[in-house]
Amino acid sequence: MLEWTLVALAALNLLLLLWLLLRRADTSLQNELREDAERQGRELRNEVQESARGTRQELSQTLSLFQQTLLTQQGDVARTQNEQIDSFRTQLATMQQQVGQSLQAATQSLVQLSQSARESQDASLKRFADAQGERLQALSQGNERGLELMRTTIEQRLQSIQADNEKKLEQMRATVDEKLHATLEQRLGESFKQVADRLEQVHKGLGEMQGLAKDVGSLNRVLNNVKTRGVFGEVQLAGLLEQVFTPEQYATNVETVPGSGARVEFAIKLPGQRADGVPLWLPIDAKFPREDYERLLDAQERADAPAAELAGRAIEQRLRLEAKTIREKYVAPPHTTDFAILFVPTEGLYAEALRRPGLSEALQREFRVMLTGPTTLLATLNSLQMGFRTLALEKRSAEVWEVLGAVKTEFGKFGDVLAKTQKKLKEASDTIDAAQTRTNVMARRLKSVEGLSDTRTQTLLPGLDADAATDEDVS
Template structure:
C-alpha cells in the first residue's frame, strides 16, 4: 500500500511539472488567480508528498521490520537446524574418532609391548653376555694379578730374583750353544769353592789332555737401585736421579769385584768374565753411565751384557767353535778328497774302456749293416717264391714260420 502511494505521488509531481512546462510560455498572458491557484496546488502537492513520504517511510519501515523479523526467525530456525545437524555429525565423528583412537591405542600398545619385550629380551641377553665377558675378564684379571704378584715376589726376593736371572741366562745358552759347549755351577777358580752360575767351555792348548778354559758368566739384577732411579726420573727429580744413579754404579762395581775375586783364575779361565743383566732397560742405563763400562773392564776385567748383547756374543763364539772344528777336521777332509780323487781317476779309466767297447760294438753293427745292404742288392734280381714253397725249402714249421714269413 505504501509503495502504491509513493508511486502515485511521483506521478502527481510529474504531472505538475508537465503542467508548469505548458503554462510557462503563456505566463505573460495568464491571470494572477491562476498563478495563485497553481501555487496553492504546488504547496498542497508538497504537503501531500511530505505527508505521503512520512507515511511511506513508516509503512516501509513497518513492512521491513516485519519482513526482517520473519527472515530472522527463519534464519534462527535454519541455524538451529544446522546446529543440531552439526552437533549430531560432530557427535558421530567424535564417536567414530574415539573408536578409531581406541583401536589405534590398542594396536600401538600391542606393538609397543611386543617391541618392548623384544628389545628388553635383546638387552637382557646382551647384558648377560657382557656380564659373562666381564666375569671372564675378571677371572683373567685375577689370574694376571696373581701372576703379577708372583713376579713381584720373584723380583722382591733377592734369592728368587737371582734364580730368575739365572733361568733367563740358561735359556739363552740353551738356545744358541750345545750342551757340550757350556756347563752350569762350575768352580772355575783353583782351590775355590764358589761355583759360577754358567761357564762356557773354550778350547785350550791342552784340551786333548782334558784341560779346559772357562769363560765365567754370572747374572746380577740390582732391582732396588734401578727402581729408585726410574722413580726419580719419572718425578723429574734430578737430585734423586743422580743419587740413585751413583748407588747403581756402586752396586755394579761391587758385583764386578765379587765376580773377579770368585771366578777369574787365568789360565784356567779367561782373563775376563761377563756380568749378565737380565733387563734391557737396566743394561742400557748401566752403559749410559759415563765411564762405568770401561772402568769395569779395566779394573775388574768384567764386561756388561744384556740379553741382546749376550746373544750376539754367544753367536760369535759359536762361529769360532765351528771354525775351530773345521780346522781340526781339515786333514780328514783332505784325506777324503784324496780318496775321492783316486776313485774318480779309476772311474775315468773305466769310462774310457766302456767307450772303447761301445765303439767296437758300433763298428761291428755298421759292418753287418753294410753286408746286409750288399746282399739285398744282389738278391734284387731273384724272383720270389710262394710262402709255402719257401717254407718247405727252408724246412720251416708251417704254422709259426709261415706267419713269420707273412710278417716279413
C-alpha cells in the first residue's frame, strides 16, 4: 500500500515538472528541471526499492507472525474442540445414565400402574359380582315378600269380607225373623248364593296361591337339605320326577328325535307347544359308572393315590362319553331344547365329578349337557315347576281379578238391598212407635177403669185367645 502511495506522489511530481516546463520555455531551465527530475526519479526509485524491500521484510515478518498466530489458534481451537468433545462425551454419558434411570423409573412406574390397575380391576369385578349377588338375593327376597304380602293381603281381605258378610247376614237374619216378607227372604237368599259362589272361586284361587307358597318353601328346604346317598339310576330319577311333577308334565321312553328310534329314559314336557302341536321336550338320562366308582372308593380306602387318580380319570372319560352319546342321540332342536341333563344317582359320584378340573364346564360347553346329582336335580326340577306354576298363575290372575270385580258388583247390589231393607224397617219402626203412642194414650184413658179377671175377660172377649195363640206360633 505504501509503495503505491510513493509511485502516485512521484507521478504527481513529474506532472508538476512537466507543467512547469510547459510554462517556461527556457532551455537551461528545462535541462535543470530534467536533471532534477532524473535525480528525483533515481532517488524515488531507490526509495521505492528500499520501501519495497522493507515492505517485503515486513510482509514476511507479518506472514510468519500470522502463521505462528494461526498455528497457535489452531492448537487452541483443537484443544477447545477436544475439551468440548470430552465435555460432550461426559454430558452424553450423563444423559444416557439419566435416560436409563428415567426409563427404569418409568418401567417401574408402568409396572406399578399396571399392577394397581389390575388390582383395581379385580376389586371392581369383585364389587360388581358382590353387587350382582346382593341384587339377585334382594330380588329373590323381594319376590318372596311380594308373594307373602299378596297372600296376607288376600287373606285379610277375605277375612274382612267374611266378617262383614257374617255381620250383615246376622243383621239381615234378625231383620227377616222380625219383619221382612217371604219375597225379601228369597231375593236375599239369591244374592247371598251368588256371593257365596264368587267367594268359593276366590277361595279356590287363594288355595292355588297357598300351594305356590308351599312350593317356594319346599324349594328352600331342598336347597338346604342333603339327600341320602346311594340311591341309584332310574328308580331314583323316577322318584324325583314323581315328587315334583304330575304325570302329564313328563314322559318315559320318549323318542325325542323323530324317526331315530333312540328313546331317552325320561323327558320333561315344557309349557307351550309348537305350531304342529308337538310338545317341546327336555331330555334327562341317568348314568352310573359303577365299576369305575367302586375302584375309586377302593383306592381311596387303601390310600392309593395313583390308583385313585386312574379311577377318577376313568370316571371323567366315561362321563364325557355318556354326554357325547346323549348329545348325539337325544338333543335335536326344535324338537327338544338345545341342552340335556345327565343325572348321576349318588352325591359321592357327583362330588367326584365336580372335583375333576373343568369337567362340568366342558360337558356344558362341548356337548350342551348339564351334569346333576340328586340334590341339584331336585332343585332344578323344583325351579322348573316353579316356572310352570308361575305361568299358570299369570294365566289365572285375570280370572281372579274378574271374580273380585263380580264380587264388587254384587256387593253394590247388596248395599242397595240393605238400603231398601233399612227403609222398610224404619217405616215398620215408625208404625210400631205410633201404635205404642196410641196404646199409651188408651192406657192412660183406661187407667181409672177397674180390670176384670181372666175368666171374665175370656167370656166377654172370646176372640183374644185365638189371636194370642197365633202370635205365639208366629214368634
